Amino acid sequence: xxxxxxxxxxxxxxxxxxxxxxxxxxxxxxxxxxxxxxxxxxxxxxxxxxxxxxxxxxxxxxxxxxxxxxxxxxxxxxxxxxxxxxxxxxxxxxxxxxxxxxxxxxxxxxxxxxxxxxxxxxxxxxxxxxxxxxxxxxxxxxxxxxxxxxxxxxxxxxxxxxxxxxxxxxxxxxxxxxxxxxxxxxxxxxxxxxxxxxxxxxxxxxxxxxxxxxxxxxxxxxxxxxxxxxxxxxxxxxxxxxxxxxxxxxxxxxxxxxxxxxxxxxxxxxxxxxxxxxxxxxxxxxxxxxxxxxxxxxxxxxxxxxxxxxxxxxxxxxxxxxxxxxxxxxxxxxxxxxxxxxxxxxxxxxxxxxxxxxxxxxxxxxxxxxxxxxxxxxxxxxxxxxxxxxxxxxxxxxxxxxxxxxxxxxxxxxxxxxxxxxxxxxxxxxxxxxxxxxxxxxxxxxxxxxxxxxxxxxxxxxxxxxxxxxxxxxxxxxxxx
Amino acid sequence: xxxxxxxxxxxxxxxxxxxxxxxxxxxxxxxxxxxxxxxxxxxxxxxxxxxxxxxxxxxxxxxxxxxxxxxxxxxxxxxxxxxxxxxxxxxxxxxxxxxxxxxxxxxxxxxxxxxxxxxxxxxxxxxxxxxxxxxxxxxxxxxxxxxxxxxxxxxxxxxxxxxxxxxxxxxxxxxxxxxxxxxxxxxxxxxxxxxxxxxxxxxxxxxxxxxxxxxxxxxxxxxxxxxxxxxxxxxxxxxxxxxxxxxxxxxxxxxxxxxxxxxxxxxxxxxxxxxxxxxxxxxxxxxxxxxxxxxxxxxxxxxxxxxxxxxxxxxxxxxxxxxxxx
Numbered sequence: 136x137x138x139x140x141x142x143x144x145x146x147x148x149x150x151x152x153x154x155x156x157x158x159x160x161x162x163x164x165x166x167x168x169x170x171x172x173x174x175x176x177x178x179x180x181x182x183x184x185x186x187x188x189x190x191x192x193x194x195x196x197x198x199x200x201x202x203x204x205x206x207x208x209x210x211x212x213x214x215x216x217x218x219x220x221x222x223x224x225x226x227x228x229x230x231x232x233x234x235x236x237x238x239x240x241x242x243x244x245x246x247x248x249x250x251x252x253x254x255x256x257x258x259x260x261x262x263x264x265x266x267x268x269x270x271x272x273x274x275x276x277x278x279x280x281x282x283x284x285x286x287x288x289x290x291x292x293x294x295x296x297x298x299x300x301x302x303x304x305x306x307x308x309x310x311x312x313x314x315x316x317x318x319x320x321x322x323x324x325x326x327x328x329x330x331x332x333x334x335x336x337x338x339x340x341x342x343x344x345x346x347x348x349x350x351x352x353x354x355x356x357x358x359x360x361x362x363x364x365x366x367x368x369x370x371x372x373x374x375x376x377x378x379x380x381x382x383x384x385x386x387x388x389x390x391x392x393x394x395x396x397x398x399x400x401x402x403x404x405x406x407x408x409x410x411x412x413x414x415x416x417x418x419x420x421x422x423x424x425x426x427x428x429x430x431x432x433x434x435x436x437x438x439x440x441x442x443x444x445x446x447x448x449x450x451x452x453x454x455x456x457x458x459x460x461x462x463x464x465x466x467x468x469x470x471x472x473x474x475x476x477x478x479x480x481x482x483x484x485x486x487x488x489x490x491x492x493x494x495x496x497x498x499x500x501x502x503x504x505x506x507x508x509x510x511x512x513x514x515x516x517x518x519x520x521x522x523x524x525x526x527x528x529x530x531x532x533x534x535x536x537x538x539x540x541x542x543x544x545x546x547x548x549x550x551x552x553x554x555x556x557x558x559x560x561x562x563x564x565x566x567x568x569x570x571x572x573x574x575x576x577x578x579x580x581x582x583x584x585x586x587x588x589x590x591x592x593x594x595x596x597x598x599x600x601x602x603x604x605x606x607x608x609x610x611x612x613x614x615x616x
Numbered sequence: 617x618x619x620x621x622x623x624x625x626x627x628x629x630x631x632x633x634x635x636x637x638x639x640x641x642x643x644x645x646x647x648x649x650x651x652x653x654x655x656x657x658x659x660x661x662x663x664x665x666x667x668x669x670x671x672x673x674x675x676x677x678x679x680x681x682x683x684x685x686x687x688x689x690x691x692x693x694x695x696x697x698x699x700x701x702x703x704x705x706x707x708x709x710x711x712x713x714x715x716x717x718x719x720x721x722x723x724x725x726x727x728x729x730x731x732x733x734x735x736x737x738x739x740x741x742x743x744x745x746x747x748x749x750x751x752x753x754x755x756x757x758x759x760x761x762x763x764x765x766x767x768x769x770x771x772x773x774x775x776x777x778x779x780x781x782x783x784x785x786x787x788x789x790x791x792x793x794x795x796x797x798x799x800x801x802x803x804x805x806x807x808x809x810x811x812x813x814x815x816x817x818x819x820x821x822x823x824x825x826x827x828x829x830x831x832x833x834x835x836x837x838x839x840x841x842x843x844x845x846x847x848x849x850x851x852x853x854x855x856x857x858x859x860x861x862x863x864x865x866x867x868x869x870x871x872x873x874x875x876x877x878x879x880x881x882x883x884x885x886x887x888x889x890x891x892x893x894x895x896x897x898x899x900x901x902x903x904x905x906x907x908x909x910x911x912x913x914x915x916x917x918x919x920x921x922x923x924x925x926x927x928x929x930x931x932x933x934x935x936x937x938x939x940x941x942x
Contacts, residue, residue, distance in 0.1 A: 335715070
């Protein structure tokens with residue numbers, strides 16, 4: 136049952152696209168099975184090597200990890216399914232096996248992080264996933280991908296090292312690496328310096344990995360320069376997994392025991408989240424390159440997720456977790472549509488995309504649907520999480536109205552930048568004379584539309600993710616109070 | 617006495633670190649990092665962490681330096697002059713250092729038997745290792761069985777790094793680099809290093825094998841052994857020229873070693889599952905659980921050794937091939 140990471144790990148050859156896709160689909164199926172089991176009630180636990188928990192390494196899946204697991208494996212499977220035509224265009228034939236192999240490793244790493252219940256084990260899998268994603272981004276067709284990757288590598292390594300320092304300090308004071316055990320034992324040593332410093336190091340390290348606002352500088356370049364399909368995969372899940380670890384660590388280990396930690400966390404996270412939302416949305420409004428525009432908007436969306444978490448309330452958490460799911464759908468769909476566009480337009484600057492809607496009507500329609508979901512128009516998935524976020528903000532106290540205003544203003548900004556894309560593809564005259572209809576390959580288009588329809592489906596029937604999000608919130612908030 | 621020596625080593629460590637930051641000659645910096653690793657290894661040894669010391673010496677001081685050097689052969693020797701930014705970095709690092717020092721105020725005293733680390737899981741490991749495994753090296757037991765899943769993860773980290781280097785530098789070797797190169801390549805024309813080196817290579821490889829298979833009793837195991845064997849082969853490559861080394865151990869064999877090693881480790885886990893245990897639960901491998909554990913550890917250590925050695929050599933050759941291209 137719990138062999139999700141193993142299935143993927145055992146495919147290191149990744150000989151070709153087919154092998155990789157089958158492995159990704161298998162892990163998606165396992166994730167689905169796990170989710171159903173979790174929905175039935177009990178969290179799943181698996182002891183590696185048959186050793187009991189604090190001595191060996193345990194894996195655990197509860198509602199929160201099930202949801203993130205769905206996002207990660209779903210994004211992996213969908214992007215790999217669609218990847219073939221786009222990757223064929225961007226990467227030479229003989230380098231492809233290595234590329235797909237790195238992709239699988241990245242997927243396995245992310246899955247490994249999500250299912251792990253052991254602080255050091257999370258670090259190990261973080262290393263796998265980050266190394267693999269450096270490789271994937273370096274596969275970009277442009278030489279400019281390399282400096283972007285180098286920046287990401289340095290930032291990512293600093294983030295991971297900070298996390299490791301924090302875990303080391305906690306181990307020094309508690310003698311355990313298992314998260315649940317850590318939570319139990321940290322109570323005896325709460326007010327000692329090492330624990331406080333460790334909390335700081337872990338939070339900052341993971342925030343760096345998750346591209347929380349002032350630490351986001353690596354993200355736009357890396358996403359812009361990566362091969363298009365890699366951007367789909369990473370944008371849909373990479374930063375969210377870091378956020379997942381951050382929220383989990385913070386709520387389960389620190390907030391449960393450290394006095395006033397929830398106040399400190401809110402004071403730390405909320406201003407950053409608000410600044411991130413506003414600044415990144417503003418920057419996105421004036422960005423000229425389509426991919427970079429969407430990447431910048433990702434920073435703002437991470438702000439929303441963090442904002443929800445910073446309320447330290449059940450409603451806030453449930454909104455935050457919901458947004459992890461919905462943003463993956465919306466942004467994944469948008470980047471898929473971008474990959475379709477890129478099939479015919481090498482240059483993705485907005486002023487080069489005139490007349491694209493006439494040439495690729497289906498692609499552009501999918502782009503619009505996912506764009507609506509990103510803005511949060513009623514009837515799309517994005518609306519659900521924005522609505523939850525606003526109601527959580529209203530509950531959060533006297534400042535609630537201000538926060539609602541922030542969310543509304545930034546949604547208006549989203550309207551502006553999505554409208555700029557729509558205007559470019561629909562209403563601007565074609566730059567070149569060539570206006571023959573030329574759709575993207577069917578394989579790519581089908582997956583794009585599948586994701587776009589899912590955006591609408593989960594906008595109308597948000598039952599399953601909402602249930603998972605709610606039980607996550609109960610779980611985490613139960614620890615916090 | 618030990619205390620004074622440790623203090624001396626730590627002082628040297630700080631001086632070396634400052635020198636690395638300060639120097640603008642990259643060659644000097646690489647040599648200094650090698651010295652840094654050696655000092656670090658000595659430090660670990662003083663702290664009674666023999667396994668870690670061995671790893672640091674083999675990987676940090678040995679193989680990493682060689683790989684840095686072969687990377688250096690591709691780039692210039694001098695650092696580009698930088699403008700600004702240093703002060704911010706200095707302030708950040710300063711603040712972090714102060715924070716960490718602040719954290720150590722409440723730290724349990726070094727070697728304090730009442731420290732939490734020694735009270736919780738460690739006694740269990742110490743007590744159970746002889747009972748479950750039947751051999752004395754607890755570090756090996758923890759690494760390969762109790763926390764075997766982490767080690768599996770690390771092997772895949774190495775694997776990912778190897779894939780990354782091959783992917784970025786390109787897999788295909790240029791045809792002409794397979795031809796034996798002229799006399800000046802390697803250290804061929806120096807008589808003394810060649811004679812001494814030829815004598816050393818078999819011993820290095822033999823020592824590597826000893827470290828590999830003696831891991832249950834003394835310090836060592838697959839990771840260190842892989843690095844040591846790789847060092848031996850790299851020395852051979854330096855002495856005889858790279859083409860000669862490639863003829864002894866071809867590229868495809870290396871890649872096969874990396875993949876095979878990682879797969880071997882993973883498949884042991886799956887076999888354990890098929891035989892009714894949990895993933896990586898070696899006890900089910902043989903009728904007697906202690907035997908099963910030993911067998912499992914032996915196989916996965918071999919897998920780790922293969923993967924590490926293969927990955928290091930592939931990376932070295934990838935750099936070397938690139939070098940002969942330019």
